[in-house]
Amino acid sequence: EAQVTQNPRYLITVTGKKLTVTCSQNMNHEYMSWYRQDPGLGLRQIYYSMNVEVTDKGDVPEGYKVSRKEKRNFPLILESPSPNQTSLYFCASSPGHTNEKLFFGSGTQLSVL
Amino acid sequence: EDQVTQSPEALRLQEGESSSLNCSYTVSGLRGLFWYRQDPGKGPEFLFTLYSAGEEKEKERLKATLTKKESFLHITAPKPEDSATYLCAVQEADYGQNFVFGPGTRLSVLP
Secondary structure (H helix, E strand, O other), X not given: OOOXXXXXXXXXXXXXOOEEEEEEEOOOOOEEEEEEEEOOOEEEEEEEEEEOOXXXXXXXXXXXXXXXXXXXXOOEEEOOOOHHHOEEEEEEEXXXXXXXXXXXXXXXXXXXO | OOEEEEEOOEEEEEOOOOEEEEEEEEOOXXXXXXXXXXXXXXXXXXXXXEOOOOOEEEEOOEEEEEOOOEEEEEEOOOOHHHOEEEEEEEXXXXXXXXXXXXXXXXXXXXX
16 A cells, blocks of 8 residues: 555654654655644645755754655654644655645654653 | 635534635745645645646535635535545745645534
């Protein structure tokens, strides 16, 4: 089954404790992206990747890191999480051509205490 | 600055009561406008892509239309299972693969 898999589904952590949210897709997609979703603000892009070893900042990259060492994986790293990073996070992928729809993961609800 | 707004923020309908959701956008050049449906606790799922003013797409009880400034998602005779948050997103010309999402409209259809 074609899918984007995120883990974990729920995560509670404390300020400053490094964490990684994993994202994997099995569709051989070139494009992958991370979003955060906050009430009233919609989905905001954090980072995106056009292909292996090619990443770039989205609209809200501060406090986040990503890497794209393999085509299928695109982990999101919070090196020193803060409470304002409490949010619902989504990973998405697409074949990479313009006008191609995004396939989303099921989301990771992160709480930073 | 590119902007995507949606109205209303929330909408409650009785089963069978038709209505429309609005998505207004300001981009320098539209490459595509996308509608997604998001159920609670899940990721958004693709519904439609519209490319040019005057274009329409239909799927079951949903019809999406596009003008130069906005898009409408018309819901005809909705059922409770149509309850969800509906998101629109625009892809701008010369902006690659990236999207700008609106905040969404939360639709509740009561039996």
